[in-house]
Amino acid sequence: MARDPRDRGRERDRDDRDSEFVDKLVHINRVAKVVKGGRRFGFAALVVVGDQKGRVGFGHGKAREVPDAIKKATDSAKRNLIRVPLREGRTLHHDVHGHHGAGKVFLRAAPPGTGIIAGGPMRAVFETLGVQDVVAKSIGTSNPYNMVRATFDALKHEDSPRGVAARRGKKVSEIVTRRRDGAEGQVSAQAEA
Incomplete structure (x- = not known):
């Protein structure tokens, strides 16, 4: 045939x-x-x-x-x-919580050179996702199924400045500038004190 x-x-x-x-x-x-x-x-x-x-x-x-x-x-x-939005293709845009059942995870964006600081099942998720710098903590269960599901729950809540700008009808520069101004305002207030 x-x-x-x-x-x-x-x-x-x-x-x-x-x-x-x-x-x-x-x-x-x-x-x-x-x-x-x-x-x-x-x-x-x-x-x-x-x-x-x-x-x-x-x-x-x-x-x-x-x-x-x-x-x-x-x-x-x-x-x-x-699909998860990544900042500079290496880390998360912001800190985020996730949970599934008794599994709770906390994911934090990290500066370059930090590496993947995460345990077991979460490490596999970040390596396949393409994240190079992240700090993650698992609280509660150590069951790999629930840890992976909790990690995915957290990643689904991850948002990029572009997505937020589109939702609010603003420009990305407005949102990012405000974030930088807020951080600089805090720094100058601390310097004066």
């Missing part, structure tokens, strides 16, 4: 699209089902996928074998990507 040459092009496009993403395995959970003959093992995988340019997603997959579970989780993550 002859294959359509267009199919090869579609496959190549799909491979190119997949190659732009970096995926990180965050957690694998082995579960056992007790049956008449003994135990049947299954695996659940949590994977974070991102293009290191501001898009990131996470997925969960279950299967009898580890590679199948990872593949399902990766496919799920690619279907659930979100």
Whole structure:
């Protein structure tokens, strides 16, 4: 049976699209089902996928074998990507809180050279997102699923000056200037005291 040459092009496009993403395995959970003959093992995988340019997603997959579970989780993550605005392509625009269940996270923008100061599952999210400088603290649960979901909740609340300006019907320079003037006003007030 002859294959359509267009199919090869579609496959190549799909491979190119997949190659732009970096995926990180965050957690694998082995579960056992007790049956008449003994135990049947299954695996659940949590994977974070991102293009290191501001898009990131996470997925969960279950299967009898580890590679199948990872593949399902990766496919799920690619279907659930979100876009996060980054300042200078390296850090967050502002500090932000996020929570999911008992998991609470606090993310702070950081100056250049700080690196990624974050634990376990949050580190994987930032590495795939493309953030180079961030300080993050997880409070509450250490469950990787809830930590990742709490981190995504915080990232969804991240906003850029451009987005705020568009919403308020102002220019970006007005918003950013005000922020700088406020900081300078505080500094001069402290110097006088």
